[in-house]
Amino acid sequence: MSGVLVTGGTGTTGRTLVQVLRAAGVQTRAASRNPAAADPDAVRFDWNDPTTHGPALDGMDRVFLLPPVESVDPLQSVGPFLRRAQRAGVRRLVMLGSALVLPNAPSAVEMAAQVRAQPGGVVLRSSGFMQNFLRPHPLAEHVHRHGEIRTAAGDGKLGWVDARDLAASAAALLADPGVDARSDYLITGPHGMSYPQAAEIILAQTGREVRVKRITEKEQAAAYHASGMPTDFAAALAAVERGINEGREEQVSTAVLELTGRPPRAFSEFVSDHPHEWTQ
């Protein structure tokens, strides 16, 4: 048997990836802590429970790896999984990484290096997801309730990508394990965009007015923590906004076009694809 194990298979990127692969006729197993009962090829998988890792990998020759979310030390659980995957004969492993390097999470950098060093290992370093503007993401919840984006990123720009394009890029690498691939891709949308520019696009497309409130990094860390994130992760994520503010994260690549044959979606297209999100 062969097929693709999709960890985080019920999340924003994973569930789209599962759909795309299955539509292409690829055997695909969706893994998460709460597998959908209605999905016959879903499996329980928990990063914190290594006894679930072997059964999830069983018979699979490709893996989409979504590391533990909201962790500043993901390598602790991913390291043993990588070694197990290699022993199980996995030929292609595509990890969802981030273009934004968290300042206090050295293990994430080491984890990406270990994936690249593995035969068939590929890291997708993704820019910010446009889907952060959809509920239940805290950014979108705040826009919906208060008509406001709170940010420490100022006018700094990010190469926002639609997670559907990220999933399509991963699918291109996983559908055919023989396809030529580099070990690292920076995945972005078509251009850099600041929060004030996002607010302008939302207003122009939908008529919904969204204010941008500039806050400090410390205030952002407190807000992330209040939304349920662990303290260290909230602080790291807030610190990333400093880099955006200073213009250090404005990177754009052509990887989506290269991998999928289609240009990535612009934010305006994303906004008009989700009209219900901007109602008052």
Ligand SMILES: NC(=O)c1ccc[n+]([C@@H]2O[C@H](COP(=O)([O-])OP(=O)(O)OC[C@H]3O[C@@H](n4cnc5c(N)ncnc54)[C@H](OP(=O)(O)O)[C@@H]3O)[C@@H](O)[C@H]2O)c1
């Ligand atoms: N949002 C951004 O702007 C952005 C940008 C770049 C990179 N990223 C990366 O993208 C990742 C999030 O991806 P996403 O938005 O597609 O996912 P998501 O929507 O947050 O979903 C997370 C998935 O992982 C599963 N999961 C959560 N905890 C788990 C655990 N302990 N063990 C096993 N599975 C677990 C969830 O299902 P269950 O709850 O059922 O387990 C779900 O399927 C983050 O790690 C982040 O680093 C995000």
